[in-house]
Amino acid sequence: MEESLAITWRRIPERYRLLGTRCITCNGNYFPPRKICPKCRRKGKIENVQFTGKGKIYSFTTIFAPPSGFELEAPYVFAIVELDEGVRVTAQLVDCREEDVKIGSIVRMVFRRIAEDSDEGLLHYGFKFALVR
Amino acid sequence: MIGIVGYGVYVPKYRIKPEEIARVWGEEGERIRKGLGIEEKSVPGIDEDAATLAVEAARNSMAMAGILPEKIGALLVGSESHPYAVKPTATIVAEAVGAGPNIMSADLEFACKAGTSGMQYCMGLVGAGMISYGMAIGTDTSQGRPGDALEYTAGAGAAAYIIGREKTECIAEILATCSYATDTPDFWRRQHAEFPSHGGRFTGIPAYFKHVIASTQLLFEKTNTTAKDYDYIVFHQPNGKFPLEAAKKMGIDEGKLKLGLVTPVIGNTYSGASIIGLANVLDSAKAGEKILVTSFGSGAGSDSFAIEVTDVIESKRGKSPKLADYLVHKEYLDYGLYVKHRKKLKSL
Numbered sequence: 001m002e003e004s005l006a007i008t009w010r011r012i013p014e015r016y017r018l019l020g021t022r023c024i025t026c027n028g029n030y031f032p033p034r035k036i037c038p039k040c041r042r043k044g045k046i047e048n049v050q051f052t053g054k055g056k057i058y059s060f061t062t063i064f065a066p067p068s069g070f071e072l073e074a075p076y077v078f079a080i081v082e083l084d085e086g087v088r089v090t091a092q093l094v095d096c097r098e099e100d101v102k103i104g105s106i107v108r109m110v111f112r113r114i115a116e117d118s119d120e121g122l123l124h125y126g127f128k129f130a131l132v133r
Numbered sequence: 134m135i136g137i138v139g140y141g142v143y144v145p146k147y148r149i150k151p152e153e154i155a156r157v158w159g160e161e162g163e164r165i166r167k168g169l170g171i172e173e174k175s176v177p178g179i180d181e182d183a184a185t186l187a188v189e190a191a192r193n194s195m196a197m198a199g200i201l202p203e204k205i206g207a208l209l210v211g212s213e214s215h216p217y218a219v220k221p222t223a224t225i226v227a228e229a230v231g232a233g234p235n236i237m238s239a240d241l242e243f244a245c246k247a248g249t250s251g252m253q254y255c256m257g258l259v260g261a262g263m264i265s266y267g268m269a270i271g272t273d274t275s276q277g278r279p280g281d282a283l284e285y286t287a288g289a290g291a292a293a294y295i296i297g298r299e300k301t302e303c304i305a306e307i308l309a310t311c312s313y314a315t316d317t318p319d320f321w322r323r324q325h326a327e328f329p330s331h332g333g334r335f336t337g338i339p340a341y342f343k344h345v346i347a348s349t350q351l352l353f354e355k356t357n358t359t360a361k362d363y364d365y366i367v368f369h370q371p372n373g374k375f376p377l378e379a380a381k382k383m384g385i386d387e388g389k390l391k392l393g394l395v396t397p398v399i400g401n402t403y404s405g406a407s408i409i410g411l412a413n414v415l416d417s418a419k420a421g422e423k424i425l426v427t428s429f430g431s432g433a434g435s436d437s438f439a440i441e442v443t444d445v446i447e448s449k450r451g452k453s454p455k456l457a458d459y460l461v462h463k464e465y466l467d468y469g470l471y472v473k474h475r476k477k478l479k480s481l
Contacts, residue, residue: 013228017228072473113185125229
């Protein structure tokens with residue numbers, strides 16, 4: 001099912017360049033961005049923070065039976081990446097095979113096409129990660 | 134001073150050799166490899182297109198320039214493989230690098246020379262004082278009809294250049310630029326057509342050679358220089374042979390073209406081709422060295438630039454990957470995987 005245009009549009013900054021949020025009361029970083037700090041609640045103050053896109057592999061697996069729209073890319077490595085800012089995100093790892101990857105491998109954010117709605121539909125872009133060699 | 138504040142390149146990881154393409158179409162691979170001067174060409178990943186290549190090159194140029202993204206006043210993306218027919222690639226790139234929203238942005242198309250056109254427009258905007266910095270990108274995942282001669286050379290890559298005017302920031306000064314253009318039907322792609330058509334041998338003398346030579350000579354006249362005044366010369370490179378032939382016709386020492394001739398190892402990256410070649414020269418050039426660049430876009434036209442490297446380059450080098458870094462880690466595809474990557478099968 002196609003994502004609504006408004007949701008796609010609203011999420012462009014976080015998807016294109018990992019724009020997250022930080023609570024300046026407790027210094028907690030959040031991704032996806034939050035409007036309220038779950039720790040500080042009403043005492044918290046949230047502001048946008050640009051994550052660097054650098055991190056390391058926390059865990060990973062290989063997807064052999066992909067969801068619709070990702071068939072051409074299978075098999076591909078899918079990972080939980082711990083960013084340098086402490087936040088964990090899930091994303092595809094590009095241009096590698098499972099044997100290239102280790103827990104703790106250093107990765108960096110790359111910009112890739114994520115999905116396309118149909119031949120005449122919208123193209124969705126966003127972050128994936130690549131091994132730093 | 135108008136100059137280059139930072140530049141960045143990007144070339145995808147995948148490669149295919151002409152012998153592998155020739156195997157499928159019953160051609161002689163070695164003859165084609167030697168005839169075109171192509172050892173291998175780059176192929177985009179399945180999830181890569183002209184916009185994603187442009188973003189990677191743009192991020193690399195930002196890393197070298199060391200400027201805040203919101204300082205970029207214009208962002209122009211030249212390509213003949215923009216992902217959308219209508220909807221700008223430039224706004225995608227601007228958002229991805231954190232530039233804007235107070236930014237002039239537009240997509241350009243002039244076959245293989247839209248990247249250098251963008252550089253000229255940024256020079257004009259910066260020179261007029263309308264903006265402090267402008268980013269020009271040449272990016273392409275170029276198309277070649279299966280079995281056509283273009284399939285052996287059509288590669289994928291991008292280069293981004295940030296143009297500014299502060300002497301303390303410019304890694305190279307752009308001393309002069311000029312252009313030469315005529316209506317020449319050597320290569321085209323109609324709307325909705327998947328692959329370009331071309332005039333075969335007609336793409337040579339009346340198109341590539343006429344425009345590259347005329348524009349280069351115009352630059353010599355404008356700057357009162359000759360080829361001897363330049364340490365490096367970069368010509369548009371649709372294959373590995375044409376630039377060397379153009380140099381020979383002009384009596385230029387072929388050795389001056391070697392460093393900037395990268396099509397033999399990455400293919401013709403169309404809008405990125407001449408400026409990726411320039412990047413390879415800048416990756417190792419020294420302060421005071423002079424570079425001449427002439428692009429070519431079918432249809433047809435050429436832009437020429439006289440560039441002098443400054444000593445600022447030493448302090449900015451190493452802040453972003455060099456072209457050579459993208460040539461180390463590569464993976465070869467067979468024709469079947471290549472067809473999958475380029476989505477050339479209708480059922481895909």
